[in-house]
Amino acid sequence: MDRTYDGIILGAGHNSLILQAYLCRAGLDILCVDRRNVAGGGLATVEHPRNSGFLHNTHSFYHRAITHMPWYRDLEVAYHGATYIEPELNVALIRENGESLAWWTDFDRTVASFRQFSEHDADRLQYWRDTFLPIVENILIPEAQSPPLEPTERRRLLGQSEAGRLLLEVSALSPLEFVQSEFEHPVIQAGLLFFNGLREVDLRCPGFGHHVAALLASSGKAQMCLGGSAALARALVSSVQAAGGEVRLQAEPKRMLTENGKVVGIETTEGEQVGVRRFVASGLNPHQTFLDLLKEEDVPATWRERAEGFEYNLIAPLFALNLNLNAPLRFDAADQAPELEQAFMVILGLDHVDDYLAMVEAHIQGSQPPPIMWGSCPTLFDPNQAPEGKHTAFMWQKMPYRLDGDPVNWDRERERV
Known part of the structure; x- marks a missing residue:
């Protein structure tokens, strides 16, 4: 091996950089590799034409509630240069x-706008916001910040409280079923479905009805990063580097190296081999991770089948x-x-x-x-x-x-x- 790290992260998108920054702050020696010449994945801000001063955010622009995220504070993202409005x-x-x-x-102004179309829908908006606010704060946010529970155990725990039982009831619906049962005006129905659909949730699928109610109760709104979305990528890289991490660009992983059923490193398309003492984590998609970068014999058959059958939204x-x-x-x-x-x-x-x-x-x-x-x-x-x-x-x-x-x-x- 040319060098060995505690861990390697494949892909330098924002999720990878956040993970890397946390691990480096915990004292681990972490390398992140990406085939592109700039970090951030979808956090792209492109000047076009070149040297014109016109900046375009070609993929990720609306950053919902970023300043409410624990990692925004923990990793001192604002200090490293990402300012949001x-x-x-x-x-x-x-x-x-x-x-x-x-x-x-201002939520009251939103209710007033709904009321211009439907008194009923404005009242339902107020109801679901008030009802789901404690569910978001006391259940959904803590869940999002904790290791996941087994589904049966989660259902058992939620069933012990009125709020938990309501969450289970609403979650059983699809977002489409929830919206059409709770709101009556076709424009409001359309707006709620479309706005929630921007979060890449298939609105026809049961199990996600609570997404709409949680959205109505959330205090977080769409935000934008001053200077362009790439400013967030630069801030995350700066946070990583301040904690001792390394982000290596134009380094495309060719394969993961394995010994005795364990991943021990990676090889790049340039032939460099880099070892790991603890892990390789992937910010790439399931097909790349389990089918392209690992030998067939190194992946359990059920994992390969699931990766092959993975469907994108x-x-x-x-x-x-x-x-x-x-x-x-x-x-x-x-x-x-x-x-x-x-x-x-x-x-x-x-x-x-x-x-x-x-x-x-x-x-x-x-x-x-x-x-x-x-x-x-x-x-x-x-x-x-x-x-x-x-x-x-x-x-x-x-x-x-x-x-x-x-x-x-x-x-x-x-x-x-």
């Missing part, structure tokens, strides 16, 4: 007729449009509601819950869905992401990865248009 008009769903449904950082892929502008985005609906000029996340094309369901069905069929988009004008809140007096904006739309059954068809579609 949380715009007041956090999300605005703008309808074709100019009406808008708004989520504010059907409605996760994004089609992105990034723009350099002479002026910020302006929506006609702002004539009726001037506050929309300062909306952070804007959702367009979602007038009815049927629009959302049509989008899901299009993904199932592999066809292009109706034009439902969401995006922002980052420079409204951080002028430094463009030259003085200029702006950037982006819009995202969920599109099927396998267009008409084959991802190659996207290349053909590009030629067609």
